[in-house]
Amino acid sequence: MLEVASIKKGIVLDHITSGNGLKIFNKLMLDKVDYPVVLLMNVTSQEMGRKDIIKIENRIDIDLDFLGLIDHNITVNVIEDNKIVDKKKVRIPTRIKGLFSCHNPRCITNFDDYVEPDFHLISAENLEYKCGYCEEITKYKL
Amino acid sequence: MNNQPVRHLIEPEDFSIEEIDELVELGKKMYASPQEYAEVCKGKILATLFYEPSTRTKFSFEAAMLRLGGSILGFSDANTSSAAKGESIADTIRVMSAYADIAVMRHPKEGAPKLASHYSEIPIINGGDGGHQHPTQTLTDLLTISIYKGTLENLTVAFCGDLKFGRTVHSLIRTLARYRIKKFILISPEELTLPQSLKRQLLDTYSVELQEVRTIEEVIQDIDVLYMTRIQKERFFNEADYARLKDSYILNPEKIKQAKKDMIIMHPLPRVNEISYEMDQDKRAVYFEQAKLGVYIRMALITNLLGVKC
Numbered sequence: 001m002l003e004v005a006s007i008k009k010g011i012v013l014d015h016i017t018s019g020n021g022l023k024i025f026n027k028l029m030l031d032k033v034d035y036p037v038v039l040l041m042n043v044t045s046q047e048m049g050r051k052d053i054i055k056i057e058n059r060i061d062i063d064l065d066f067l068g069l070i071d072h073n074i075t076v077n078v079i080e081d082n083k084i085v086d087k088k089k090v091r092i093p094t095r096i097k098g099l100f101s102c103h104n105p106r107c108i109t110n111f112d113d114y115v116e117p118d119f120h121l122i123s124a125e126n127l128e129y130k131c132g133y134c135e136e137i138t139k140y141k142l
Numbered sequence: 143m144n145n146q147p148v149r150h151l152i153e154p155e156d157f158s159i160e161e162i163d164e165l166v167e168l169g170k171k172m173y174a175s176p177q178e179y180a181e182v183c184k185g186k187i188l189a190t191l192f193y194e195p196s197t198r199t200k201f202s203f204e205a206a207m208l209r210l211g212g213s214i215l216g217f218s219d220a221n222t223s224s225a226a227k228g229e230s231i232a233d234t235i236r237v238m239s240a241y242a243d244i245a246v247m248r249h250p251k252e253g254a255p256k257l258a259s260h261y262s263e264i265p266i267i268n269g270g271d272g273g274h275q276h277p278t279q280t281l282t283d284l285l286t287i288s289i290y291k292g293t294l295e296n297l298t299v300a301f302c303g304d305l306k307f308g309r310t311v312h313s314l315i316r317t318l319a320r321y322r323i324k325k326f327i328l329i330s331p332e333e334l335t336l337p338q339s340l341k342r343q344l345l346d347t348y349s350v351e352l353q354e355v356r357t358i359e360e361v362i363q364d365i366d367v368l369y370m371t372r373i374q375k376e377r378f379f380n381e382a383d384y385a386r387l388k389d390s391y392i393l394n395p396e397k398i399k400q401a402k403k404d405m406i407i408m409h410p411l412p413r414v415n416e417i418s419y420e421m422d423q424d425k426r427a428v429y430f431e432q433a434k435l436g437v438y439i440r441m442a443l444i445t446n447l448l449g450v451k452c
Binding site: 109113114130134 | 230231232233249250251252253254256257271272273274337338339
């Protein structure tokens with residue numbers, strides 16, 4: 001069994017769907033940070049068979065909407081003094097502002113720098129979001 | 143300054159069916175006796191912010207405001223406004239809010255009037271945004287149907303031509319679905335069918351009956367209202383696609399031989415060649431009257447948004 005030192009303070013992103021770990025690592029730009037980060041892939045899991053895990057030392061703030069969008073299976077464990085002090089289950093966000101762009105090439109959000117794309121969830125199953133400006137449906141893909 | 147929230151017309155759903163009915167009724171009264179409303183907007187200014195060319199919509203709004211005794215200012219080409227210098231819509235509209243009492247905006251980008259409404263202190267009217275929405279054309283169309291058919295309910299309405307990019311179709315079909323429309327027939331080439339998102343909304347939210355066909359002839363006998371549209375060059379990314387499809391759906395006397403005697407033929411105009419000139423003599427062709435009615439329904443809308451008592 002692979003052993004990785006536990007963290008004293010920070011967060012652990014657990015139950016990441018196997019194969020998504022590296023994509024999330026890149027999306028969160030964890031390769032650019034100066035604090036310790038660990039990415040574990042294909043870890044055995046009773047519930048999921050295989051899962052990925054990301055441990056981030058010294059950081060406890062994270063955008064749960066963003067995580068919910070990219071993988072709603074994730075559990076966020078907040079660690080302080082070597083103990084889990086909070087456990088958060090992420091959810092697929094019903095409203096998203098600015099995290100991705102509208103796929104409609106004629107949408108104003110792709111032209112006016114002042115406006116932030118604003119989406120409303122219309123299908124959780126397919127991760128489909130309706131643009132609040134042009135009403136086109138954009139399907140989010142990690 | 144009063145604290146009433148500013149009301150806009152960005153999409154047809156901004157008005158309830160009851161409110162639309164009231165506007166249509168007021169439009170009919172203004173059409174019947176325009177002189178009674180000749181001064182109700184005296185001292186008020188309408189800003190016309192046209193970021194792309196328009197003849198009918200711009201002039202009908204200007205005519206509407208002038209017939210109400212108000213004044214107009216604005217631009218009809220984005221190159222003559224600060225947009226050419228890269229000014230955001232939010233900044234333009236904040237400034238215009240100080241110069242005018244109400245504004246109508248046409249913009250080639252979809253959602254632009256909605257963005258403007260978020261920063262405006264005066265009512266914003268969507269005068270057409272890309273291939274998205276054109277709610278004042280919808281009001282014009284509703285007034286026309288109401289006058290010629292006597293009702294907006296239980297009709298079979300067919301839309302023909304460019305249903306993909308035709309914003310007038312998108313706005314009207316959504317609104318008619320809120321009335322008890324019996325059935326919609328969608329006549330278009332495969333490349334120009336109604337957007338999937340809108341089709342889904344019509345089926346999921348309004349449970350309407352949709353029939354999709356490729357030719358006018360196969361459904362003409364069932365139609366109460368035939369809404370023709372232009373295949374618009376500016377909505378295509380390349381010339382070849384436009385050239386291939388522009389002549390696909392041309393209405394002529396031959397094609398409507400089997401049509402009902404009381405069917406009406408509507409068109410938001412401008413027409414290019416999708417309705418042959420011979421059709422203009424047919425009593426069922428109401429498109430020029432439809433354009434005329436556009437002024438009166440816009441008069442009704444302006445007074446409504448300004449809170450003017452009529």
